Amino acid sequence: MRRPLFHKLNLIFGPRPPWNWLLLCFVSVLALTVLLRSSSFTTFESVSFSIKSDIYTNYRRLKEQTTSDYLELTSLSYGDSSQNEVRICGKEREHYVPCYNVSANLLAGFKDGEELDRHCELSKYHEYCLVRPPRDYKTPLSWPVGRDVIWNGNVKISKDQFLSSGSMTKRLMLLEENQISFHSDDELIHDGVKEYSHQVAEMLGLGSDVEFLQAGVRTVLDIGCGFGSFGAHLLSLKVMAVCMAAYELTGSQVQLSLERGLPAIIGNFISRKLPFPSLSYDMVHCAQCGILWDKKDGMFLIEADRILKPGGYFVLHGSSLSTKQGSMAKPIEELTQKICWTFIAQQEETFIWQKTIDPQCYSSGKQGVIAPCREGHDDIQSYYQPLASCIGGTASKRWVPIQNRSSSSQITPAELEIHEVQQDEFYEDFESARIALRNYWSLLTPLIFSDHPKRPGDEDPLPPYNMIRNVMDMNANYGGLNAAFLEAGKSVWVMNVVPLGTRNTLPLILDQGFAGVLHDWCEPFPTYPRTYDLVHANGLLSILISEGCSMKSLLLEIDRILRPEGWVVLSDTLGLIEKSRTIATQIRWEARVVDLENGSDQRLLVCQKPFVRK
Ligand SMILES: *[C@@H]1O[C@H](CO)[C@@H](O)[C@H](O)[C@H]1NC(C)=O
Ligand SMILES: *[C@@H]1O[C@H](CO)[C@@H](O)[C@H](O)[C@H]1NC(C)=O
Numbered sequence: 001m002r003r004p005l006f007h008k009l010n011l012i013f014g015p016r017p018p019w020n021w022l023l024l025c026f027v028s029v030l031a032l033t034v035l036l037r038s039s040s041f042t043t044f045e046s047v048s049f050s051i052k053s054d055i056y057t058n059y060r061r062l063k064e065q066t067t068s069d070y071l072e073l074t075s076l077s078y079g080d081s082s083q084n085e086v087r088i089c090g091k092e093r094e095h096y097v098p099c100y101n102v103s104a105n106l107l108a109g110f111k112d113g114e115e116l117d118r119h120c121e122l123s124k125y126h127e128y129c130l131v132r133p134p135r136d137y138k139t140p141l142s143w144p145v146g147r148d149v150i151w152n153g154n155v156k157i158s159k160d161q162f163l164s165s166g167s168m169t170k171r172l173m174l175l176e177e178n179q180i181s182f183h184s185d186d187e188l189i190h191d192g193v194k195e196y197s198h199q200v201a202e203m204l205g206l207g208s209d210v211e212f213l214q215a216g217v218r219t220v221l222d223i224g225c226g227f228g229s230f231g232a233h234l235l236s237l238k239v240m241a242v243c244m245a246a247y248e249l250t251g252s253q254v255q256l257s258l259e260r261g262l263p264a265i266i267g268n269f270i271s272r273k274l275p276f277p278s279l280s281y282d283m284v285h286c287a288q289c290g291i292l293w294d295k296k297d298g299m300f301l302i303e304a305d306r307i308l309k310p311g312g313y314f315v316l317h318g319s320s321l322s323t324k325q326g327s328m329a330k331p332i333e334e335l336t337q338k339i340c341w342t343f344i345a346q347q348e349e350t351f352i353w354q355k356t357i358d359p360q361c362y363s364s365g366k367q368g369v370i371a372p373c374r375e376g377h378d379d380i381q382s383y384y385q386p387l388a389s390c391i392g393g394t395a396s397k398r399w400v401p402i403q404n405r406s407s408s409s410q411i412t413p414a415e416l417e418i419h420e421v422q423q424d425e426f427y428e429d430f431e432s433a434r435i436a437l438r439n440y441w442s443l444l445t446p447l448i449f450s451d452h453p454k455r456p457g458d459e460d461p462l463p464p465y466n467m468i469r470n471v472m473d474m475n476a477n478y479g480g481l482n483a484a485f486l487e488a489g490k491s492v493w494v495m496n497v498v499p500l501g502t503r504n505t506l507p508l509i510l511d512q513g514f515a516g517v518l519h520d521w522c523e524p525f526p527t528y529p530r531t532y533d534l535v536h537a538n539g540l541l542s543i544l545i546s547e548g549c550s551m552k553s554l555l556l557e558i559d560r561i562l563r564p565e566g567w568v569v570l571s572d573t574l575g576l577i578e579k580s581r582t583i584a585t586q587i588r589w590e591a592r593v594v595d596l597e598n599g600s601d602q603r604l605l606v607c608q609k610p611f612v613r614k
């Protein structure tokens with residue numbers, strides 16, 4: 001028997017929507033916003049109010065501080081900064097993703113799917129404007145409720161896409177007029193994702209899918225993830241699943257996944273390599289993901305092989321693979337043999353292969369086996385480079401079968417040695433991130449939450465544990481911030497970005513089971529607008545300036561990525577922080593400079609993006 005849906009809604013939200021609470025929050029944020037906005041009049045004098053770390057935790061003190069700052073400031077200046085404000089873009093850019101202008105790509109002659117590729121050179125756009133939210137945009141529901149229910153008005157999806165969302169991972173439902181609901185953990189409405197996950201585990205010879213971790217499967221690249229339900233299930237098993245799909249104008253799998261608080265990034269490999277190092281993932285998954293794996297002489301399979309770890313799994317689900325008799329189509333069978341994959345199992349429309357653990361397999365002179373790439377290829381050099389028809393990573397020190405990895409979730413000294421990273425350096429990164437997190441979090445807390453009373457029945461932990469879900473660390477180093485978040489038990493995930501031009505620490509980040517990607521910050525990031533709640537950048541401005549890129553473009557890009565009322569924490573040298581503060585006020589962020597008072601010229605810039613309604 002099915003329960004009526006509105007009853008289910010009640011179960012999710014509790015008997016009464018928390019409007020009182022929201023109103024209270026809103027009023028206090030508004031009040032603070034007014035305070036902070038006034039402080040943004042002084043563009044050049046840095047308004048550094050100093051807080052020592054143990055005082056951070058007391059937000060009453062911070063509020064008093066804010067008030068007294070405000071009183072000082074209002075007597076200081078009455079300047080008008082509005083003339084410098086960056087204008088708001090037109091409505092047509094509400095879901096704007098730079099570098100993915102398909103019509104411009106077609107005009108430039110790209111075809112056969114290459115028009116869907118990333119072509120930043122064609123969408124150079126010099127006019128500065130701020131991407132506005134859609135008219136009926138609403139702050140996403142907090143995690144974990146927001147994983148299963150999102151606001152219809154926040155994403156771009158057509159009525160047709162609701163109706164055609166029949167495939168297993170794409171099943172979704174319009175609950176009410178303005179909400180979309182996904183049935184990830186709902187026992188009442190059978191959606192098949194759990195059964196499917198269980199089936200895959202069984203095919204790998206496991207008792208159940210909770211054993212994925214023990215079997216060495218910690219990270220999964222889910223290509224064409226539907227709307228992320230399989231990934232959501234894997235995350236609940238502590239497996240890091242990253243959704244990757246091509247840019248889509250409407251009904252984007254990446255946009256919907258991120259809106260649900262699930263890791264996702266725009267990407268395809270029609271002609272160029274993915275921005276991941278070789279030997280990155282324990283499993284590559286494709287359920288009706290639309291890639292014709294047997295085309296282009298198997299180049300797509302070779303790219304999947306490149307990013308798979310030795311002993312890793314390739315899982316394909318979809319009818320296009322099997323012949324009418326239900327056996328595997330011949331071309332796929334031949335291609336997988338050429339790249340030394342072992343066919344493990346088939347059940348109905350699901351096929352699983354395993355990548356070899358033996359690097360000699362490729363060079364054993366077997367007939368038809370594809371040869372290894374000539375090594376000396378750093379992964380950095382493969383950043384968006386053309387697909388190659390050779391096998392990558394065979395000479396790497398990181399060629400370790402996933403089954404051989406230590407079962408500890410922490411990185412071991414032996415693993416650090418493989419990455420040629422000093423232990424003390426690694427742990428220092430973690431320690432400073434830990435301290436920083438303590439400071440950021442308590443800095444943000446008083447600004448998001450005023451002294452509202454805890455309502456009876458409210459769940460611990462109190463927000464902002466749940467107000468921030470999607471975090472981007474723009475200069476992730478060894479992934480220390482991600483590790484610190486995990487250690488502190490925050491229910492967030494972090495997109496760890498390793499900027500081009502810095503040391504390539506991405507393999508180490510991925511080997512910790514984190515999400516990560518290489519990126520050139522002189523270019524826009526492959527994501528939809530309003531997809532991150534917190535963006536953090538330590539030392540990135542210095543790198544960017546040394547590369548000769550525009551700070552204003554970078555901050556505008558951060559603004560595009562951030563959801564309204566999202567947070568930015570920049571940490572850099574005094575001069576750069578002051579410069580970025582000037583720009584921050586032009587793009588209407590509420591910005592504060594914080595002096596860490598530890599004798600260095602490092603400063604923090606803590607900003608909040610306003611909710612602009614026009
Ligand atoms: C995409 O490119 C076309 C053709 O060059 C151009 O007219 C259009 O304005 C571009 N769209 C965006 C959103 O930049
Ligand atoms: C993996 O483990 C097996 C069994 O313990 C061992 O024989 C093999 O040498 C290991 N391989 C690597 C590359 O460490």
Ligand SMILES: *[C@@H]1O[C@H](CO)[C@@H](O)[C@H](O)[C@H]1NC(C)=O
Nearest residue numbers: 432436571596598599600602
């Ligand atoms: C001061 O703090 C910043 C940020 O945590 C850190 O990067 C810097 O090394 C510290 N400086 C000193 C002299 O301790």
